[in-house]
Amino acid sequence: MKLKFNLSPEIEKSLEEDIIYALPYDLDFEGEQVDGFLVVTQTKLHLFKAHMLDKTYSLEALKDYEVEQFIGSGALKVTYEGEGARICAFTPKWFRRYAELAKMLNYYAQNKVHSDYDEKKDEYICEKCGYPLLNGSTHCFRCQKKSTVLIKMMELCKPYKKLLVGSIVVTLCVELLWIINPYILRLVIDGYIVPRNQDPIGLMQLIFVYLGIFMTISILERCTMRLTNELSNKVAKELRGMVFEKIQALSLKDVSNRTVGELMNRMGQDTEKIQNFIAEYGRDVIIRGFSLIVLSIILFVTDYRLAILVLLPLPPVLWMVSKLQNTIELKYWKQWRKHGQSSSLLHDILSGIRVVKAYGNEEIEVERYTKAADKVSEAMISAETFWSKTFPFLGYLITLGEFLVLWFAGNLILKNQMQIGELIQYTTYVSMIYVPLRWSIQLPRVLADTMVSGGKVFELLEQESELVEDKQAVEHTIHGDVTFNQVGFGYTVYEPVLKNVSCQIKAGEMIGIVGASGEGKSTLINLLMRLYDVTEGSIEIDGIDIRKFSQKSLRSQIGVVLQETFLFEGTILDNIAYSKPNATFEEIIEAAKIANAHEFIVKLPDAYHTVIGERGYTLSGGERQRVAIARAVLHHPKILILDEATSALDTQTEKKIQEALDRVIEGKTTFAIAHRLSTLKKADRLIVLNKGTIEEIGTHEELMKNESVYYNLVMAQRQTAHIKQ
Missing domain, CATH: 1.20.1560.10 (ABC transporter type 1, transmembrane domain)
Known part of the structure; x- marks a missing residue:
């Protein structure tokens, strides 16, 4: 997104440092129209009105940048000398740019370094014609040759x-x-x-x-x-x-x-x-x-x-x-x-x-x-x-x-x-x-x-994918050792979701990933499946950086049951066999039995050949979840990922599924995310995420003794369960 607009010669001459950001603002705090510019240089923030310097702040003295939105206007608010202060106001057309600028300046306040950014990325207005760009587009179709x-x-x-x-x-x-x-x-x-x-x-x-x-x-x-x-x-x-x-x-x-x-x-x-x-x-x-x-x-x-x-x-x-x-x-x-x-x-x-x-x-x-x-x-x-x-x-x-x-x-x-x-x-x-x-x-x-x-x-x-296939990508049979080396990830540099995540998982271990909502649990497994690439550090499987794997080789050896179950329109047989199209009918039945799905499938009018409709709407939530688990079981993965795999099941069915999963995960490296922490008691170790970093790691008993983040999460859930009873 463009955060550096052209300045008048008068303003440029008055600045002693390189310009980092420059955004217009067009309102004063009484709601009157003004011709203003907010300019950020290496160490200072300047406010200009009618091409004349109005105020100057040291960036060292500013923190907690925030954009307030009002009816028909917005304002940039900061903490200055321990107190909140609004430094400029603007009409709604500048709101998104100031929101982005606030994030960039907050990053500087924490790291004392200005973040690099791509002006074309997330840009929503064509610089040439002024018309909005389509979502996900980087150029204007009106101005194209x-x-x-x-x-x-x-x-x-x-x-x-x-x-x-x-x-x-x-x-x-x-x-x-x-x-x-x-x-x-x-x-x-x-x-x-x-x-x-x-x-x-x-x-x-x-x-x-x-x-x-x-x-x-x-x-x-x-x-x-x-x-x-x-x-x-x-x-x-x-x-x-x-x-x-x-x-x-x-x-x-x-x-x-x-x-x-x-x-x-x-x-x-x-x-x-x-x-x-x-x-x-x-x-x-x-x-x-x-x-x-x-x-x-x-x-x-x-x-x-x-x-x-x-x-x-x-x-x-x-x-x-x-x-x-x-x-x-x-x-x-x-x-x-x-x-x-x-x-x-x-x-x-x-x-x-x-x-x-x-x-x-x-x-x-x-x-x-x-x-x-x-x-x-x-x-x-x-x-x-x-x-x-x-x-x-x-x-x-x-x-x-x-x-x-x-x-x-x-x-x-x-x-x-x-x-x-x-x-x-x-x-x-x-x-x-x-x-x-x-x-x-x-x-x-x-x-x-x-x-x-x-x-x-x-x-x-012509769009280049963010996931670039290595020209010398390897086809490797996974054993199951996983290493996170100082992994950092953010959709933008100044908004990290994960920071300095490091741990080693041995083949065959079951790892529970816990934490409050929005702490990066699903992001961590998405990085492991390489749906996104890490922005810092690396993830290794068997000592090989996953970016050196061919994407097909990597994902063909990872099984996943997502929190949001998705079934394709077609038969139950087709949906289970999706993970292994050449599977025999006996293999499909065996996978369904392990997932505790065979019993309800055979009661359907056409059994495994029953057409379940778009997104499997003819099945209950628990039935859809069991079909998805059977699909993952049939895949015979070396690494298994369970993202709230039993969230849609009643207590009795969940118990049966847990027994089945205990058999499935044997010998496989398993990552399980669950909000109901009681389902992770059998995990070999638990990784506790807090604010994008690993706060704790250990067994259930060890973490309960620490009486820290995990302990507080368990106590909060027990209290909630007690209230419900």
Whole structure:
């Protein structure tokens, strides 16, 4: 996010140190508009008003930076000389930047070092045009170079260049045949009709040639259609595969930055627009250009005066189109944005349909979606209305040349300086040349719509994942020793989630991870699975840094049962076998028995072949959890991760599952997270996290004797349980 804005020369000259941050502020504490700047240098914080220095603070004297949000305004608050003080105020548009600045300055207050930051990361406003960026995007689709996107779209056709060249060649032949037709028509009129030539053989020959050309054109157009459709379908299929593969390759953080609805739009609607563009406009760029050149040459050779009249309206039309281009692009960009918001909302409503019905909010959700759909409709109507108002006028200007030709050529005929057949031939060519001209007027509209979709697709395809696969990644059979070496992690440097986490786990140990909510328990196991990369230190398995493992090798040997159970639409058999697609039916049954799931599965109408619906909605929470445990058991992992694996089970079932898990974890390195600390009593050791660091580590008995963080957590749970009883 950009935190360093350009300063006036007067301000820059008054500063003695390098500028680290510079943000405008536009309100005083009475709510009046001001022209101010907050500037942070190496050791000082300066406030300027109207380019004049107002106040200066030493950074050593400031701490506890905080942004307060009011109605229509915000303020930066600090602790100065032991007391809270507001140092500047601003309108809501600056709130996010000041919130980010407060975090950066708090980091400096604790570490006495200014943190590095990426100005493009998490930026939400385009610096060039000032419009908001889409979530997860690093560049503005309105300001992107259309030629670059167009070249990338054409490069998609490279593997199918034979189809592309074939469709172009066939279409060029069609265009040439269309150009020949008016000449034959002229021969018929001037050679036979006007002079009333009674030679039937010559006339019939010309008619047969004319009809033959039409039949040939019809056959070639069918060939063109088939080649083009085959080309566009193959490109679309490959492009969708590339987008889906890229989504799978991105890190969890990269995917989380975008909504599911937006990703589905890029997979579906955006790739479809690229497909349509290639099918309808890709080759036409060449064909229409060819027609325009050939017809222009014919018109100028035939009569340059008439040709000038034909093309006379073209310069003002092109000038008007260029002026309207930005407006057209903006309207289609807004249309896409509204459509994306509508799709995301629809996905959320349908995904949470149970919650909607549980609270009786069907009418509210219908109203929400209707409003979103209305906004999409308004954006589409606005774009199409604008075009429908401008295009007829542009089309009229273009065809104005045709009327000039008829008037001028009519005078030539009256003066016997041109024959009727020659006039018909010429006016036919004029009509033909207006086809590519009208097409070129439509092109900016199509480009504006398609380039937005193309830009989003290629932006996703070109995004570099935060998880970089080592070029010499190893395929290693895991034994199970795990070492955390001074591990640190934060989504930003100045907001660490984990700090200096170090411990060694031996193969076969069961490790319980405990701590209050938000202390980094799930983050720790996410790092072990390498869903994220550590920002400091390293995690080693069997003495090998997990960043040197291939991601497939690492995760194929780790089994996980997450707190949020997710089952795919399909049968119970499919869901259990997901972790091992080649498993035998006997192996699946054995895994289900270990997870205490076999008993309820065989009572279902189709047993293991029962279709459980999306997210397994036909099963109870406990049943879904047991299917997920069976899936992990079938995986035969060397490292097992249980994130609240028994949270959805009743006490009786939980006891059975715990007995099953005792058998499952035997010989496996196991990490278990549980809020009910009683379930971790059998753990070999417990890691207690507090404020992102390891506060304690030891057995249940040892930690209870310490009477520290773990002891307090256990006592709090016992007191809560006593109150409930």
